Amino acid sequence: MGGPVKVRIDPEICQGQGRCFSIAPGIFDFDDLGNGVVIGDGTLTSDTLELARLAQSNCPEHAIFIEE
């Protein structure tokens, strides 16, 4: 186990239909086009990791990545 766990959205893959920001509005937001964006630098805590994973498992485009 190294540094912090981080979540990111690959903007090339995201098609912006908002499963992530409706499931986890504290972690994800949307831009003017309705594409998903990560709030802040995407660092997850033990409290938010599970919610981020849930959002990840609902993204039909597989655009959400959680990395250590």
Added chain:
Amino acid sequence: MTDSPLVQDFATDWDHSDPQWVADPYPIWDDLRQRCPVAHTERYGGGWFPATHAGVSEIAKDTDNFTSRTVVIGNGRPTELDLPAPIGVAPPITSDPPFHAIARRLILPAFAPGPINALEPMIRELCSKLLENMGDADVVNAGTQYAQYIPPGVIRGMLGFPEEDIELFLEFVHIILEGIDHPVEERIIEFEPIEKYFVAQMEDHLDNPRDDLTSYLLNVELDGQNLAMEHVFGTMILILVAGIDTTWSAVGSAIWHLAHHPDDLERLVNEPDLMPVAIEEFLRFYAPVTMARLVKHDMEYQGCPMKVDDWILLGFPAANRDPVAFKDADKFIIDRAENRHVAFGLGIHRCAGSNLARLEMRVALEEFIKRYPRFDLAEPEAVTWAPGQIRGPRNLPIRILH
């Protein structure tokens, strides 16, 4: 419906307007997934139907080998009168890259969560008015009295067309939806009065700009220039075509489900917070929209000898029932936590209106079960399903239980 001979074997002769497919396509798709993951037909001039999630997603994302030049299967192919790829007749849905991204960018801001969420009070008022008009009858028709009117009412409001024109607007919507697969020459004539009315509305908006979708489309810039009136008109027609019987079908299917699953209805009545999760499962299980592509060139693909201009029937609803992609795919699980359903498509054409569709579904269902917390199917055998690429109940008599 068609007068074509009934299908004997969907693996070699599929037809999405065959009565068996229209009434209950799910067993057909289950069977195909097991023995023939990409089915073939000679009907409509030849075509292929992948029944698996993997097959559907690969094709949806492959714009090199497949074109969106037409997304509705007919007997003909696009003619010279139709705009060719990459633009097509109704950008962005009929556009291929690179033009697609330009056309899509133009409309996305109007359908992003911010502007769409602001519509919630308007949608709620529309739904509660419809319910009020349905009165205290013992049997109501959730299709023809309710679901059918919500999307056109909402889009009329978004476009900022006068409320008193709603009957006229509904008539136009009817002509547009019926005429979608008519030959271009016919369509031009049928659309004449519609174009006249829309142009008058656009002119009024040019003189008196306001905060609505019509003014947005008239003001939006492409390469520093406003869109031509025809482009704005085309976009409005696309929004009507893409946004109406799709959402109407989704709302209808959900009510149909609740009418014969009293446990699910009771949970939704008692646990309003469950609604957003339930909506995703309604979308997965009863995905209303199947799209089409055309094969761009002769090739061997997913093991099939595809020919240029063969149809692909892109079954998002079938992908949603694939047990490889979903646990207990054939079960409706109202609180399904992991749900990567593809009801809104996949890849670059993913539904631009999905925020609106979800909002309409949520408000429509919330208002319906608030007014009628207990109901069932008045005449299960009387329920009819729309044939073709948009599937949902049309006649939906519901008995209100007191």
